[in-house]
Amino acid sequence: MFVKVCGLSTPESVQEAVDSGADAVGFVLTASPREVTPEQVHVLLPLVPEGVHAVGVFRHETAADAVAIARKAGLTWVQLHGHRTADDVKTVHDAGMRLIRAATMGASVEEFGDLGEDLFLIDAAVPGSGEAWDYESVQEKGLDDRKWLLAGGLEPGNVAFAATAAGAWGVDVSSGVEASRGVKDLAKIRAFVEAAKA
Numbered sequence: 675m676f677v678k679v680c681g682l683s684t685p686e687s688v689q690e691a692v693d694s695g696a697d698a699v700g701f702v703l704t705a706s707p708r709e710v711t712p713e714q715v716h717v718l719l720p721l722v723p724e725g726v727h728a729v730g731v732f733r734h735e736t737a738a739d740a741v742a743i744a745r746k747a748g749l750t751w752v753q754l755h756g757h758r759t760a761d762d763v764k765t766v767h768d769a770g771m772r773l774i775r776a777a778t779m780g781a782s783v784e785e786f787g788d789l790g791e792d793l794f795l796i797d798a799a800v801p802g803s804g805e806a807w808d809y810e811s812v813q814e815k816g817l818d819d820r821k822w823l824l825a826g827g828l829e830p831g832n833v834a835f836a837a838t839a840a841g842a843w844g845v846d847v848s849s850g851v852e853a854s855r856g857v858k859d860l861a862k863i864r865a866f867v868e869a870a871k872a
């Protein structure tokens with residue numbers, strides 16, 4: 675099970691995610707209680723070993739702006755929330771970067787299609803809100819062999835059930851490993867990664 679821990683902003687939380695075995699870590703470079711600057715990401719990046727994807731997360735930015743900010747931060751992966759098109763995927767790939775494209779269950783049939791992204795993510799209506807949803811309902815979307823991540827309201831206690839119910843290839847978490855909004859709980863990060871990997 676691929677595991678991404680998102681919304682990291684301190685050396686301790688990045689180190690804990692990496693040591694716990696996370697496959698990817700996310701840095702929120704858009705308006706959020708978890709927002710970090712490209713300069714902060716630069717300081718945190720040396721803690722992320724080769725093989726663990728470091729991802730810049732964006733919501734309202736254009737793909738071109740996201741690429742520019744990610745480049746400034748030293749990142750080669752971007753995660754784009756919101757309505758996105760094949761042109762956005764091309765913009766990211768033309769920049770030599772890789773893309774996690776995020777959608778919600780309310781997205782159109784086209785948005786649920788494979789637009790060429792490297793990973794697809796299905797999230798709650800409001801990203802980073804900690805809201806759980808009907809994970810099993812994804813099964814009706816026919817994602818079959820797609821590489822996709824489940825997100826929204828996951829936590830150490832429900833990740834195994836949720837990933838199984840949804841048939842997810844991987845999982846992504848932020849709120850469920852926090853002590854309070856924007857403040858990561860190191861023990862919860864470890865418990866989450868262990869539960870997901872188990």
Ligand SMILES: O=C(O)c1ccccc1NCC(=O)[C@H](O)[C@H](O)COP(=O)(O)O
Nearest residue numbers: 680706801802803804826827847848849
């Ligand atoms: O974390 C945010 O505040 C955020 C803001 C804008 C776009 C994306 C954001 N976060 C994305 C993530 O942290 C994950 O992809 C996912 O939404 C986590 O959901 P949850 O575990 O329910 O917080």
